[in-house]
Amino acid sequence: MDKLKNFIDENRQEFEEFKAPEELWAGISQRLKEEKHFPILTEEKQSKKNKQVNKTVKMYSFSRSMLMRVAASVLILLVAGITWVSYKIDALEDDPPLSKTEAYYEQIFHAKLTELKQYENDDLFDRDLLIDIQELEEIYNDLKNDLKEDANNEQVVEAMIRNYRVRIELLEKMLNEIKLKKNPNGKGIYPKNEGTHEKDKSI
Amino acid sequence: MQAVTDIPRPAGQINKNLEASNSDIHKYLIERCLENDSKAQYQLYRQYADAMYNVCMRMVKNEDEAKDLLQEAFVEAFTKLHTFRFEASFGSWLKRIVINKCINLLQKKRLLTISLEDSKSARRISEETQDDSYTQYEVKLVQKAITQLPEGCRVVLNLYLFEGYDHAEIGEILNVTESTSKAQYSKARKKLREIIEEEKKRLKLI
Known part of the structure; x- marks a missing residue:
């Protein structure tokens, strides 16, 4: 009889001295979660018993995780x-009003300028003011x-509109002065600022 | 409830009885584990973790490696649970996974080399061997002595004495013949006795 074996068997409990560290489970359950999402397909093929139950479970979790991934991809796309389209729409929407506004002021500005040019030789025709306008x-x-x-810088757009208004106002002021001199009884054809301000509200 | 929390050890008859009474609970737990029920997985883990950790510690003698092996083994057990057929006890099925992991590691580290020539002298050694009475030895002394054995015969001794395998099974596990396993066990016993005698002499001198 093997006395060593007897000795071990009799004192077996004393030989079981170690306790599995508690933190190990966290690692195992984490790994199992990962395995659940990436089941080893070859192992599935090898199994014969319990295959039905297990496959259903695994396929379900696999397809569900696939579904989640597809859903996530769709959501991201x-x-x-939407971000891209809205950005584009913003850009498109921003553009027309500005170019429209620009065209509107441009038209008024040039109309005034053309009108003013006929008074080129008038005493009140201020060339310095035209230089200022050119600077503007x-x-x-x-x-x-x-x-x-x-x-999308609103401040810049505002500054541009103000710039046009100032230029137009300066031209109007000069035109008014010249016209007032030529027709002292009249109140002036272009009352200060009125022409532009009314239109502004519609923009 | 006592039966559930007890560690099943296939080596002893009492443990076999425990396992039998556990089998229904195990079946229920295992079926829930197959459905990826994490609570059931934890329960099953809790029941076997300490016993399996001791197996690892005996096999690799290193805490960090034992921890890694235990994790690896449980992950494999749960992911391969569908291959468990309820024929053997879950404990011995799991233990086989644990032991295979341990042996793979030892072989990777090239520590486990079992030479076949030892099988020639198997009979001679076992006939020579006269069993001392081990009851006089302290458990700690034996335990310490086992860790000092050469790797090959130490693994055989562990598998035979602690994990409850016979020499045919050990031969299968280690991919050696049954007689090699027997020879290695005899060699281990002889060396163990030598180590213990040395230790006793040393202790007396001190």
Whole structure:
């Protein structure tokens, strides 16, 4: 009889001295979660017994995780799509009003300028003022370039509109003075600011 | 409830009885585990973790490696649970996974080399062997002595004495012949006795 074996068997409990560290389960359950989402398909093929139950379970969890991934992908694409489209719409919507506004002021500005040109030889025709206006036009072009870099900067757009208004106001002021001199009884054809301000509200 | 929390050990007759009474509870737990019920997985883990951890510690003698092996083994057990057929006890099925993991690691580290030439001297050694009475030895002394055995025969001794395998099964596990297993066990016993005698002498001198 093997006395060593007897000795071990009799004192077996004393030989079981170690306790499994509690933290090990966390690692195991984490790994199991990962395995659940990426089942080893080859192992599934090998199994014969319990195959039906297990396969259903695994396929279910697999297809569910696939579904989640597909859903997540669709969601991301959708959000990205919406963001892009709304950005484009913003850009499209922002653009027409500005170009419209620009065209509107441009038209008035040129009308005034053309009108003013017929008084070119008048004493009150202020060439210095025209130089100022030209400077303002240059500032305007700078602002327009700024806007290309920062398409949605409202401050720049506001400055551009103010710039046009100032230029138009200056032309109107000069025209009014000349016309007032030529027709002292009249109140002036272009009352100060009125022409532009009314239209502004519609923009 | 006592039966559930007890550690099943196939080596002893009492443990076999315990396992039998556990089998229904096990079947229920295992079926829930197959449905990826994490609570059931934890319950099953809790029942076997300590016993399996001791198996690992005996086999690899290293805490960090034992922890890794235990994790690996349980992950494999749960992911391969559908291959468990309820023929053997869950405990011995699980233990086989644990032991295979341990042996793979030892073989990777090239520590486990069992030379076939030992089988020639198997009979001679076992005939020579005269069993001392081990009851006089302290458990701690034997335990310490086992860790000092050469790797090959130590593994055989562990599998035979602690994990309850016979030499045919050990031969299968280690991919050696039954007689090699027997020879390794005899060698282990002889060396063990030598180590214990040395230790006793040393202790007396001190």
